[in-house]
Amino acid sequence: MQKSSKIYIAGHNGLVGSAVVRHLYKEGFKNLIYKTSKELDLRNQSAVETFFKENRPDYVFLVAGKVGGIQANSTYPAEFIYDNMMIVFNVIHYSYIYKVKKLLFVGSSCIYPKFAKQPIKEEYLLSGDLEETNEAYAMAKISGIKMCKAYNLQYQTNFISAMPTNLFGRNDNYHPENSHVLPALIRRFHEAKISKAKEVVIWGTGNPLREFLFSDDLAEGLVFLMNNYDENDHINIGSNREISIRHLSEIVAEVVGYKGKLVNDLSKPDGTPRKLMDSSKIFSLGWKPRTSLKEGLKIAYEDFLVNKKLIFL
Numbered sequence: 001m002q003k004s005s006k007i008y009i010a011g012h013n014g015l016v017g018s019a020v021v022r023h024l025y026k027e028g029f030k031n032l033i034y035k036t037s038k039e040l041d042l043r044n045q046s047a048v049e050t051f052f053k054e055n056r057p058d059y060v061f062l063v064a065g066k067v068g069g070i071q072a073n074s075t076y077p078a079e080f081i082y083d084n085m086m087i088v089f090n091v092i093h094y095s096y097i098y099k100v101k102k103l104l105f106v107g108s109s110c111i112y113p114k115f116a117k118q119p120i121k122e123e124y125l126l127s128g129d130l131e132e133t134n135e136a137y138a139m140a141k142i143s144g145i146k147m148c149k150a151y152n153l154q155y156q157t158n159f160i161s162a163m164p165t166n167l168f169g170r171n172d173n174y175h176p177e178n179s180h181v182l183p184a185l186i187r188r189f190h191e192a193k194i195s196k197a198k199e200v201v202i203w204g205t206g207n208p209l210r211e212f213l214f215s216d217d218l219a220e221g222l223v224f225l226m227n228n229y230d231e232n233d234h235i236n237i238g239s240n241r242e243i244s245i246r247h248l249s250e251i252v253a254e255v256v257g258y259k260g261k262l263v264n265d266l267s268k269p270d271g272t273p274r275k276l277m278d279s280s281k282i283f284s285l286g287w288k289p290r291t292s293l294k295e296g297l298k299i300a301y302e303d304f305l306v307n308k309k310l311i312f313l
Contacts, residue, residue, distance in 0.1 A: 014065075204266065
């Protein structure tokens with residue numbers, strides 16, 4: 001990408017999109033395009049076509065989508081599959097029609113089988129059953145990968161796909177029911193500290209292992225891929241560090257300053273027992289994350305404190 005390139009960030013208000021915008025501005029890219037979901041409904045084919053016809057972006061970061069944790073995915077599977085598939089189909093198709101030079105589609109590690117061998121390599125895609133609680137979301141993301149590949153093969157486009165691990169950072173979603181595990185823990189421990197609660201309940205056994213990547217590190221990695229990766233196959237992007245949910249909860253409690261007891265609710269699901277990405281491919285290209293888990297958590301909690309008036313509305 002050139003500094004003068006017209007770059008469209010689809011989903012700029014989200015955790016990933018806002019990080020991409022920050023990183024691009026930091027690197028001197030000024031010609032950025034983005035629209036709120038009220039200004040442009042990416043599920044609406046006609047609206048997306050009009051946008052691309054009028055704006056003609058050179059590069060597209062497709063990071064828009066409906067996201068949520070276990071409870072949200074289980075409760076709203078129809079919305080998760082419809083909204084995400086429509087966004088994927090519309091943005092990728094009109095990127096082809098209006099001759100976008102390169103598109104980067106960002107998916108999720110949930111595309112892989114529930115019991116995939118660890119660490120998870122790119123070639124494990126579709127080698128087993130998906131995790132039931134987020135199957136609808138995963139299917140939409142898998143469709144995006146396959147669509148990029150199909151358009152590359154048939155139309156000689158340059159559409160690439162990156163699959164990040166679990167993310168956290170500034171501008172995260174702290175909804176009490178629809179958030180992912182880490183922002184949910186930050187909010188829960190903060191509320192417990194303020195209310196002086198004697199204990200905080202953690203879903204499941206606390207034994208599942210998870211890998212986390214700070215969103216600003218991901219943004220740097222995505223820009224790196226846009227400039228350095230042109231293969232047809234998707235690529236993993238993670239931290240190569242995993243931690244149990246129990247240990248993670250203890251670190252969050254420490255960062256937030258909560259001194260009470262941690263209690264496990266064994267009636268709640270654990271989700272996938274282990275999910276470590278094999279990121280050796282992107283590491284070999286020259287990118288690695290910079291931010292430690294604890295350092296990133298401190299930044300995320302500071303951001304939560306700054307924005308909590310909006311969060312609690």
